[in-house]
Amino acid sequence: MIQSLPALRRQFDSEQKQFHDFPADDPRCLQPLSLEQCKKQAKQLLKALNQGQAWSRTASHPKAESLQADQLKLADAQLIIAREQGFPSWPKLKHHVEASEMAARAIQSGRPDPLDGQLRTLHIRCGTDVMYKLAVAGFRGDFLCFADPFIQGPVPAETDRQRFIDIRSSFIANSNWRLKPQAVKDLTADYDALEQIGDYQRVCFWFEHDAYDVLVFSKLLHFLQDRTKRPEQMAFICVDHYPGVARFNGIGQLPVESMPLLWQQFTPLEEHHIEFGRQCWEAYTAPTPEALSQIVNLQAPAFPQILPALKRHIKELPWRADGLSLSERLTLQILHEQGPQDGAKLFYHWYTSVYEPLAFMGDSSYWKVLSHLVEARRPAIELVKGSSKPIDWQVSLTGFGRKLLAGEGHWQSHNDYDVWFGGVHNRTPGKLWYWDDEIGRVIQA
Incomplete structure (x- = not known):
């Protein structure tokens, strides 16, 4: 179901909702970067490096092999600090810290800038974890949660939409997650909503690097192979880290002030992204995992952000x-x-x-x-x-x-054994599809 973010903001305020915060010592908790602290750390690092200590940290420097202890400058230490935090340069780190502080102040004021206000925008996510955060952060578009746990259960290459919904809703019901009539109703509403995305000027996909997200994203890209379904503009993020977070599992764990920073990372969704997503979805829904095995072994994929998730997920085969x-x-x-x-x-x-x-x-x-x-x-x-x-x-x-x-x-x-992996129905008696980690591909035995 498509929902209005401004309406969700009003609901958030009227019901006095609260966001979940991780304990400060939890590795999933964001530890906001401080520019002053980073400057102090760079000076301390420079002193240690000049004395021939902590030399292993120079591995983060792009010219690590040619560095000499007595010739290092503060700019070198700052670059190492920046790259350790996931930034290509010290100015990029500095910009991130300043932008984070500005976003936090704007949100605290209750009047953040409507970052998506220039175009009629639909934000799509495979869950509701950032829905209210986008609303509170000032986004003014609409939100669609398209969430089907394709990581488990049968996901066959079924072209009939209602038949596919029936297969997935049966799995959801058999897992005791929802009663089947409700599952059918919810999935039907989600697919009906997809038919409306072409009515928007811009659609933005909020995803991260894990298999749950990537498989849903691949399904959406497969849907978008039909050019008549597309909006004027499309953009995406597929995030695999966030500065200040030791254990990054997903964007839902980030605080609301991180949403404007993620907005700056959006990349235009282009034809080669859609084509590779289509290939991934068709490989995953195929009755054998051979095509997916070939994809995960690609050396230069057209969409490298989604490959790690598929590499991990194929190991869910026995x-x-x-x-x-x-x-x-x-x-x-x-x-x-x-x-x-x-x-x-x-x-x-x-x-x-x-x-x-x-x-x-x-x-x-x-x-x-x-x-x-x-x-x-x-x-x-x-x-x-x-x-x-x-x-x-x-x-x-x-x-x-x-x-x-x-x-x-x-x-x-x-x-x-009777387990589905995408479109592969592995069951005994009979041969099964296995992952052979020694050779890095699937085999049937």
Whole structure:
């Protein structure tokens, strides 16, 4: 459903809503950069480098191999500090800090500039996590949440829209996320809204670098291959970091004053982006993963921002070595190394914030991973359900789980398997598609 951001701002104020803030010591919490602090750090770094200390940090300097300790200047130290924070230069860091402070002051005043006010704009995101933040930050356009968790369940190459909606809504209902009639209603409304994007002058896609976002983005790009559906202008972000955030999982974790800074990073969406997105979607929805395997091994993709997510997600296929997906193996590894624990600590702390190399699942998707590991003839984990809430479940390894980690067992040798990966329906009996990490491609065995 398309919603007005000014109306959402009025609702935010009238209902006295509050944004969630991470604890200051949480690695997902933004630690705002201070220009004075960065200047102080640069002087301290220069002193250390001149004395031949902290030399490993010069790796961030573009001329690291030719640097000499007695010839380094303050500008060199400032450049190292800037590049460590993800900026190409010290002036770029300085601009970011000043722009952040200006945005914060404007938002606190209650009268931020309407950054998107020049054109009738639709903002599209695969969730509602930034919806109110955009409204409070002063954006004046409309907002569309287009969220279908394509990371799980059947995603076949179905051209009939209603048939596709029926397949996805059945999966959502069977996962106990929504009743099927509501899922059908919601997905139908989302697809109806897509038909309206050509009525806008500009459409902006707010995405990050993980598989959940990238697969939704690919679906939208596949939709936009029809030129008659397109607005006059299109732009996107696909963010993989943010200065001052140690553990960046997504733009939803950023505070409201970050939204105007992200707006400055938008890039025009061009034909080669749309074409590569189309290829990715068709590869993901194909009945075999061979085309996707070829895409993730491209050396110079046309849309490099979305490739890391696909490289990570293809590893959700069972691995040839033990029959586990990467998320399943990481779960067993956590329980082995950190011991038995409740679902909340397992997912929110260890899995999402420490072990997972590219976080892409929400908690409801992760509970499905746990269910798969326990609802089997020979389970890899044990769940003690003290309540109906997965966050309260007590999770521990079984003996078979330990054997799997030790390389002494294979999941499909002891358990039935019936799992969808995009358009691939992997099920026993019969051959399965596996990810072979040693050779970096898929195989059927």
